[in-house]
Amino acid sequence: MFKMIPASSKGSLIFLTIIFFITSFKTYSYDGPLFDAMAQIDETVNMKQAIKDVRNASISKIALFARSRKFLGENEKKLIKLQKKNKDLIILGAPKYFLHKKDISKKFTNHTLANVDKYNYAFIGEILFTHADKDHGRQHASGETYLDPSGEGHLNFLKSISRKKIPVMIHWEFYNWDRDFPKFSKIFSQFPEVTFIIPHMGFGSINQIDTILSSHPNVYMTISKSLKKNTSVSKEISLKIGEGMVENKVLKPDWKNLLVKYQNRFMFATDAHKKHRWKKYNKRVKHTRKQVLRFLPNDVAKKIAYKNAEKIYGIKLK
Ligand SMILES: [Zn+2]
16 A cells, blocks of 8 residues: 555655545435434424424424523423424423523422423433523623532432433533533533533534543533534634534534544534524534535444434434
């Protein structure tokens, strides 16, 4: 093989560069099923239409939870009704609550635990730990929504939930790494029996994602990260969060390597949540197929598209 490389070093460099580009941008043709491992919905979205859009995008299953922005349990019953009419499609998670203060309250824990049993929730919808203010959302003097993960209420919540054997989604954006990583890392180690899902890869960099996944086998991530760089945050935050995975509609080679390296730990998801994101549901699915999954070897694409989600949620596609 090496005999084929031209003798001059300049020649070998050109040869290797060509090989690198051919292998990096090689396309495959994943055309199989998709399990949307994470999406959320509230009263601002036309739920019936949203479900129609999910079916039109040829999604086989969707892990969905309600957004409770005003009070505990808001939209919970609506979503249960919706699931009853779409049992073949919707996997339900416990609602995401927006009004946590400093720590997880007993009230939240009791409410959530009771309903995990009552409604047979397959997972706990995102708990909001760190969230940088976005152009189009709530604004805070501190520039963020923050909940300390090492709070006693959170530890008690995890102790109780660990008995239920269902995954917990945590919304943690990695922009304040030095403050947050040690705390989360400690919790992941403290609760090895709990499966944690970090949606949208924490908007993190390759190094951050690699650091977490290499040290914590009980952590999974969804790839609902912006394909392009997130531009809806302040400049300061923007410098601290990772770049997009895609450039010129092509999955970047270093991101491809990461997806291949941790092929058992990533899941496809849309993270549809607000009205404008639900409107683009179909487009988002198409973009992920064309700009991400297409660049992965078929067995890797399959795992990320639905097989890992089947395992995590304990639900097989038919
Ligand atoms: Zn999130």
